[in-house]
Amino acid sequence: MPGPSPDTKHPMPGFPQVCFIRNTVRNPRIIVGDYTYYDDPENSEDFERNVLYHFPFTGDRLIIGKFCAIARGVRFIMNGANHALSGISTYPFYIFGNGWETAEPEPADLPYKGDTIIGNDVWIGYEALIMPGVRIGNGAIVSARAVVVRDVPAYSIVGGNPAQPIRQRFSAETIARLEAIAWWDWPVEKITAHLDKITGADVDALEAAAGNAHGRSDSAR
Template identity: 55%
Template sequence: MIPDKNNKYPLEHYHKLCFLKNIIQNKNIVVGEYTYYDDDEDITNFEKNVKYHFDFIGDKLIIGKFCMIASGVSFIMNGANHKMDGVSAYPFYIFGGDWADSAPAATDTPYKGDTVVGNDVWIGTNVTIMPGIKIGDGAIIASKSVVTKDVAPYAVVGGNPACLIKMRFSEKIVNRLLELKWWNWDIQKITSNIHALTQNISLTDLNNFK
């Protein structure tokens, strides 16, 4: 009785939580298996909350496997950036006419690259993630945080701007978890190790995983 990764609504009779990859329409949003999105209103809000994500810019939002994304999470993409080294940051050119030839070159506007969320990441309610941020495996982002810089694997961060609150585990355990990459195991192996994966276990126990 393993949940079907291809099921849009994995919880029977509850349509405010979805396995996210099954609803994504934008080719520049890539989501791993079993990552879920839970929305207070409508799961279609997810793509609405990926802001300023223009095809002509080409940046991607990449989210790993087994992530937990709460309602109201927003991803600000590179299309939100303005040229900032002129006297004014106002985008005159977008209104056309005599202002059209003031358009900046692509290299003149800040570009932070793809936004990448690792595996087994928990993102709390109403978090905002800025362009080009990299969030490491196993990280936790507290509710209402604004993430303006990269987040280390297994870090807990919160605030505006988000700052480190604590590390979830010791450095040795983090390194072992990053070696194990349990999210890449086949689903039968994950299922047979569910109890171990949901307990606080020692480095010795982790080393016994095969």
């Protein structure tokens, strides 16, 4: 069999703690790739409760790639949490009306960091907090309770508050090769056939399975 169906909510029979997120989210501005899962013994189907301040008027999106592992309690702060910083007070008087609506800020005065984008094959640890507009690269690891306030490069490990680089998982050359291979975009049958190479440590073997030689596709040979 070519792995579990990406269209099921709970891919592990009798273990509802793990849920493929794509099959539970209803907000069209939360976009999640196949096989990305959320692990939560309380309610793994309610991933959306962890996407905070995601108001329709902000227009920002949370985009998560394929084959990501997201632990219990991970939170995503979206742009709707921002307050105007251009004046002396940051208090949002205008939202209460009753004469205070005159203090409504101009849209340009509200900080806006854009979409939050998580790459493929990313592991986000227990109770990590991802701030608005952050981009986390493919193959990255975010340690438990990290507060991610800036972009995370591909195949790097970050931790702490604010999250700081701990180390790169591979050399820059190897990371470039892995990005070119992009195994997460292979057909699932091909992924299944080469699981030993995807989970192994031999980049040459994975590259050969992909049909690439240091980034060259078969069509380029």
